[in-house]
Amino acid sequence: MSILYVTEPGLQVHQEGQRLIVKKGTEILQDIPMIKVERVVLMGKGVSITTPTLYALSQRKIGVFYLNSQGRYILRTVGEEHGHSRLRQAQAIATTDAGRGLAAARAIVLGKISNQRVLVQRHAEGADWAAQALAQMNAMRLRLEGATTPDELRGFEGLAAKEYFSIYRRLLRPPQDGRAWGFDRRVYYPPTDPVNALLSFGYTLLLNDLVAACQMTGLDPALGFFHTIDYNKPSMALDLEEEFRPVVVDSIVLTVINRPYFGLRDFEVGQPLPAKGAEEDAAPAAPPAAAPRPIYLKDAARRRFLELYEARVNEQVLYPPAAEQTSYRRIFELQAYQMAHLILGEADRYLPMLIR
Numbered sequence: 001m002s003i004l005y006v007t008e009p010g011l012q013v014h015q016e017g018q019r020l021i022v023k024k025g026t027e028i029l030q031d032i033p034m035i036k037v038e039r040v041v042l043m044g045k046g047v048s049i050t051t052p053t054l055y056a057l058s059q060r061k062i063g064v065f066y067l068n069s070q071g072r073y074i075l076r077t078v079g080e081e082h083g084h085s086r087l088r089q090a091q092a093i094a095t096t097d098a099g100r101g102l103a104a105a106r107a108i109v110l111g112k113i114s115n116q117r118v119l120v121q122r123h124a125e126g127a128d129w130a131a132q133a134l135a136q137m138n139a140m141r142l143r144l145e146g147a148t149t150p151d152e153l154r155g156f157e158g159l160a161a162k163e164y165f166s167i168y169r170r171l172l173r174p175p176q177d178g179r180a181w182g183f184d185r186r187v188y189y190p191p192t193d194p195v196n197a198l199l200s201f202g203y204t205l206l207l208n209d210l211v212a213a214c215q216m217t218g219l220d221p222a223l224g225f226f227h228t229i230d231y232n233k234p235s236m237a238l239d240l241e242e243e244f245r246p247v248v249v250d251s252i253v254l255t256v257i258n259r260p261y262f263g264l265r266d267f268e269v270g271q272p273l274p275a276k277g278a279e280e281d282a283a284p285a286a287p288p289a290a291a292p293r294p295i296y297l298k299d300a301a302r303r304r305f306l307e308l309y310e311a312r313v314n315e316q317v318l319y320p321p322a323a324e325q326t327s328y329r330r331i332f333e334l335q336a337y338q339m340a341h342l343i344l345g346e347a348d349r350y351l352p353m354l355i356r
Contacts, residue, residue: 003039004032005306007299009046015053037062039212043302044069063215065208070270070296071201073208084218087340091223091236094343102150104239104342104350105226109157111243111352113141116164118355119246123171123254133167153226161186168250172257178264181257190294194267195253197295198305202249203241205309209329210237210244213336219343240335243352248312248328256308266301270294321351 006013006022011029014021020037022030039062042049049064057064058079066074094100117137124130140160147153165186172195174180183195191197214221214237224235226242256262270293297305313329322334331353341347 002032002036003041003310004030004037005041005043005303006047006049007043007303007306009044011047013040013042013049013053015050015056020053034060034062039208040064041067041208043067043071063212067204067208070197070294071204071302073204076211078215084340087218087344088220090345091220091343095223095225095229098150100342101225102147102153104339105150105153106144106147107350107352108226108239108242109144109153109160110141111354112157112245113137113144113160113164114352115243115246115355116160116250117141119250119254120164120167120171124167127170129170133170136163137167150226157226168254171254173260175257175264176260181264190270190292191296192292193295194262194264195257197267197297198253198256198262199249201297201302201305202252202309203245205306206244206249207234207237207241209313209332210234210241210336213237213240213332216333217336217340219336219340236339240332240339243335243354244328244332247353247355248309252305252308252312256305261304261308262301266298267295268298270296319353 004013004020004022008024010024012023014023015034018034020030020032020034020040021028022032034056040049040057042064044067054064054077058077061079063076063078065076068074117134120137121130121134124133137160140156140163144153144156144160147156162185169183172181172183175194181195182193184193186199187193187196188200191200211221211234214234219236221234221237223229224237224239227233227235227238229235313332314327316325316327317331318324319326319331319334321338326334335353338347339350342350
């Protein structure tokens with residue numbers, strides 16, 4: 001099963017029998033059996049899909065995601081939702097259970113920080129500052145284990161994230177076509193440098209996968225334990241995303257910068273955007289005096305990043321609970337099923353996917 005990304009202006013997705021056809025005018029660019037497509041992602045203005053095709057995909061419960069040209073989620077269409085009403089009811093009740101919610105949230109954050117630490121350990125091997133940085137990350141992990149309320153846990157996680165990205169910055173090699181990347185800290189909206197642009201784009205792709213995993217298992221993507229519940233916020237999908245951020249996206253970004261696959265030439269400056277509160281798991285920041293000019297991937301570079309992302313999430317790795325090799329995208333679903341078992345009382349705790 002694969003994801004069909006449609007990113008070039010002027011492209012339209014058609015259905016012909018049991019196949020999806022991507023056309024530009026009368027020219028056929030792609031011809032794919034519908035049975036091999038797991039999801040369709042339309043990115044940017046000028047791409048479209050015909051109504052009969054949308055209907056055919058909804059009948060097969062193949063989701064269609066609409067993203068803007070920078071990869072930010074706009075909307076999705078999907079056929080009849082999963083009929084697991086008992087799970088949805090139990091999930092809504094579980095979010096009001098402070099004890100169970102805190103335990104699940106703590107496991108989610110500990111999984112994220114553990115995987116961040118392994119990523120740093122792999123890439124900082126031999127650096128004279130590595131031992132101290134790893135010790136600091138381990139100390140932060142121990143502080144998290146002592147959090148007694150969700151707000152305290154979120155506060156510790158925010159401090160851990162700040163510390164992690166200050167270390168992450170040291171892992172980045174300078175661009176070959178310039179002096180520096182300009183990455184000082186994690187900036188969520190809008191991205192103000194190439195590294196933040198890559199991270200934000202990657203996290204959006206990852207979040208789309210986790211939303212789909214929630215839908216596959218019957219979880220409500222909007223009702224989570226760690227991320228606050230708010231209007232139009234996929235809190236559960238964001239919860240499940242946490243342990244995979246360093247494993248998938250942060251790892252890809254280090255690779256494309258340090259190989260290097262990308263340079264400063266692969267980015268462009270966009271028009272200033274109105275200030276927004278931080279997305280993902282960051283606390284809203286005070287709006288700047290002047291709207292910053294966002295940095296985005298150019299079209300060709302964005303398509304290359306999509307290829308690298310797909311290669312990563314389809315990579316076969318060991319999934320410890322089942323002692324078997326499977327893809328990260330399949331592991332997303334397995335972790336969502338594990339969360340569902342916890343919510344239904346069929347499991348005692350949530351175990352994050354940890355890398356070694």
